[in-house]
Amino acid sequence: MxxxxxxxxxxxxxxxxxxxxxxxxxxxxxxxxxxxxxxxxxxxxxxxxxxxxxxxxxxxxxxxxxxxxxxxxxxxxxxxxxxxxxxxxxxxxxxxxxxxxxxxxxxxxxxxxxxxxxxxxxxxxxxxxxxxxxxxxxxxxxxxxxxxxxxxxxxxxxxxxxxxxxxxxxxxxGNKGPSINMAKTATTTTLSPVTGARVGVPSNLTANVTGGAAGDTIEFKDGTAPIGTATLDGAGTATLAWTPTVRGGHTLTASFAGTAFANASQSAPITVQVAEQNATSTVAIAPITGAQVGRASTITATVNPAAAGGTVEIRDGAASLATLPVGADGKVTYQWVPAAAGAHSLTATFSGRDGVVGSNTTASVNVAEAPANNTDSTTTLNPVGAAAVGTATTLTAKVNPANAGGTVTFKDGGTVIGTGTVGADGTATAAWTPATAGQRTITAEYSGAGTVNASSDQESVIVGPGNGTGGPGTGTGSDAGSLGSLFGS
Missing domain, CATH: 2.60.40.1510 (ntegrin, alpha v. Chain A, domain 3)
Known part of the structure; x- marks a missing residue:
C-alpha cells in the first residue's frame, strides 16, 4: 500500500x-x-x-x-x-x-x-x-x-x-459533493374583497400568502400610503383592522416582502368603496305615570333619526320584556304589566340599522301596588294547529271576564309578533307569518283594564318548512289565570 x-x-x-x-x-x-x-x-x-x-x-x-x-x-x-x-x-x-x-x-x-x-x-x-x-x-x-x-x-x-x-x-x-442548491419558494399573495366599509368604522383586511410561513410580515397599503402590517398565521393568513378616514374609492394592496426562504409577492389591487360615517342615534322612553302591579302601562320608545329598520329591546332591570321592530316613525310601543311594586329601571336598546349606529337609554318608573278589590282575569291561547313558514296563521286569545276591554300582545319567544284589541266577547286576534321552521313558544299577554288584572297563556308550536307540516301546539297555560300566569308566581 x-x-x-x-x-x-x-x-x-x-x-x-x-x-x-x-x-x-x-x-x-x-x-x-x-x-x-x-x-x-x-x-x-x-x-x-x-x-x-x-x-x-x-x-x-x-x-x-x-x-x-x-x-x-x-x-x-x-x-x-x-x-x-x-x-x-x-x-x-x-x-x-x-x-x-x-x-x-x-x-x-x-x-x-x-x-x-x-x-x-x-x-x-x-x-x-x-x-x-x-x-x-x-x-x-x-x-x-x-x-x-x-x-x-x-x-x-x-x-x-x-x-x-x-x-x-x-x-x-466531507465536502466533495455534489452539493444541493434550493431555490427560494415562489409565493402568491391575494387580498380578499372588502364590503360595507365606512368612514370611521374598522373593516378587516385579510391577505393570504401561499409559500409563506407563520410569522412572516404582510404590509397593507391604500394607494402608496401604508396602512399597517400584520403577520401570517399557521394557515398563511394575515388580518389587519383598517379604519378609513375619507369616503370614496380606495385602491388597496397587500405585499409580502419575502424572506431568506421565500420570494416576495404582491396582491392584485382591489378597489373598495367607502361610504360616509354611520350616523349616531338616540333612543328615548316616554314618561310613564300611574303604573301599578297587574295593569298594563304603555312603554313608548322613540329612535332618532326616525325611520323604519332595526329593533328596540325593552328590559326591566336584567329581565328582557320584548324585542320590537322600529316603525317608519321611529317608534315602538309595548304593553308592560309590572309584577312587583316599587322602583323599576327600564332600558330601551336600539340595535342600529344600515348607516345608523345603535344607542340605548334608561328610565325610572315607580310602580304602585294593585288595588285589593281588583278582579283577576284568565287568558286562554287557542291551539295554533298547523303552522308553516311563509303562511299566515291567525293567533286567537280569549280573555275572561269577556267585557274587560284592553289588549292582548302576542310574542314569539321575546319578539312581539302582533297586538289585538279585546272585543266585547273577550276575543283578541293577530296574524302571524312564521319566517323560520322549528319549535316556537307563543305567548298571549293580556294587558288588564280598569279594575281587571292582567294574565297570560302560552303554548309550544311546531312550524313546518313551508309545506303545511307544522304540528299542532301543545298548550301549557290554558286557564292559568291571574297575574301569576304571566310572571311565573
Missing amino acids: TSREITRGVAAGAATTLAIGALAFLGAGVAGAAPASITWDDGSSRFTRTVSNTSPAVGDTITVTTKFDRTSWVDEFIYNVKDRHPSCLTYVPGSAKMGGSPTNTDDVNADEGNGTGYVRSSWGVTSWVVQNRPGFHASPEYSVDYKVGPNCPRGVALTTGMDYGGSLGSGGY
Missing part, C-alpha cells in the same frame, strides 16, 4: 474530477439541476457520488449514492461508510443500504453542531470487496435517503460528502 492509499483524505486535493450523467461540480450547487454526479480518484481508488436531485423542494425525498471502484488489481475491503449531509435534511430511517441490502447498523447524528450531520454504517471486515482483476470485478454502492426540510437555506450551496474506512486505509471527503 502507498501512503496516499493509507490516508486518502490528505490526497483529496489532487483528485481527478469527472462528470457522469450531469454537470460536474465540486462544492458548488447548480440551480435548476436534477440528478448530478461527481467522480474522483484517490490513488487506485475511484469514487462516484450521485445526488438524485440537487435542486429539490421542501418535502422531497432525495437519494445519495456512493459507488466504490478500483483502478488497480489490488482488492480493497470496505469496513464502514459515513455519509455527510446538511443538517436540514432528515435521514429516512432504514434507508441506508450497501449493495442494495439494508445495513441495519446505522449510527445517525442529525447535527454535529456545524450545520452538518451524518449517517454511518459498518459491517464485517470481509463483507464488501472492491475488485478490478481479470475475471473478478466488484463495485459496491452505498445509498442513503433524506427528506428535505423547510429550514434548508435557499440560494446557497449545501455541501455533501462522505468518509470511509477500508482494508487499504481511510478517506475523508
Whole structure:
C-alpha cells in the first residue's frame, strides 16, 4: 500500500474530477439541476457520488449514492461508510443500504453542531470487496435517503460528502459533493374583497400568502400610503383592522416582502368603496305615570333619526320584556304589566340599522301596588294547529271576564309578533307569518283594564318548512289565570 492509499483524505486535493450523467461540480450547487454526479480518484481508488436531485423542494425525498471502484488489481475491503449531509435534511430511517441490502447498523447524528450531520454504517471486515482483476470485478454502492426540510437555506450551496474506512486505509471527503442548491419558494399573495366599509368604522383586511410561513410580515397599503402590517398565521393568513378616514374609492394592496426562504409577492389591487360615517342615534322612553302591579302601562320608545329598520329591546332591570321592530316613525310601543311594586329601571336598546349606529337609554318608573278589590282575569291561547313558514296563521286569545276591554300582545319567544284589541266577547286576534321552521313558544299577554288584572297563556308550536307540516301546539297555560300566569308566581 502507498501512503496516499493509507490516508486518502490528505490526497483529496489532487483528485481527478469527472462528470457522469450531469454537470460536474465540486462544492458548488447548480440551480435548476436534477440528478448530478461527481467522480474522483484517490490513488487506485475511484469514487462516484450521485445526488438524485440537487435542486429539490421542501418535502422531497432525495437519494445519495456512493459507488466504490478500483483502478488497480489490488482488492480493497470496505469496513464502514459515513455519509455527510446538511443538517436540514432528515435521514429516512432504514434507508441506508450497501449493495442494495439494508445495513441495519446505522449510527445517525442529525447535527454535529456545524450545520452538518451524518449517517454511518459498518459491517464485517470481509463483507464488501472492491475488485478490478481479470475475471473478478466488484463495485459496491452505498445509498442513503433524506427528506428535505423547510429550514434548508435557499440560494446557497449545501455541501455533501462522505468518509470511509477500508482494508487499504481511510478517506475523508466531507465536502466533495455534489452539493444541493434550493431555490427560494415562489409565493402568491391575494387580498380578499372588502364590503360595507365606512368612514370611521374598522373593516378587516385579510391577505393570504401561499409559500409563506407563520410569522412572516404582510404590509397593507391604500394607494402608496401604508396602512399597517400584520403577520401570517399557521394557515398563511394575515388580518389587519383598517379604519378609513375619507369616503370614496380606495385602491388597496397587500405585499409580502419575502424572506431568506421565500420570494416576495404582491396582491392584485382591489378597489373598495367607502361610504360616509354611520350616523349616531338616540333612543328615548316616554314618561310613564300611574303604573301599578297587574295593569298594563304603555312603554313608548322613540329612535332618532326616525325611520323604519332595526329593533328596540325593552328590559326591566336584567329581565328582557320584548324585542320590537322600529316603525317608519321611529317608534315602538309595548304593553308592560309590572309584577312587583316599587322602583323599576327600564332600558330601551336600539340595535342600529344600515348607516345608523345603535344607542340605548334608561328610565325610572315607580310602580304602585294593585288595588285589593281588583278582579283577576284568565287568558286562554287557542291551539295554533298547523303552522308553516311563509303562511299566515291567525293567533286567537280569549280573555275572561269577556267585557274587560284592553289588549292582548302576542310574542314569539321575546319578539312581539302582533297586538289585538279585546272585543266585547273577550276575543283578541293577530296574524302571524312564521319566517323560520322549528319549535316556537307563543305567548298571549293580556294587558288588564280598569279594575281587571292582567294574565297570560302560552303554548309550544311546531312550524313546518313551508309545506303545511307544522304540528299542532301543545298548550301549557290554558286557564292559568291571574297575574301569576304571566310572571311565573
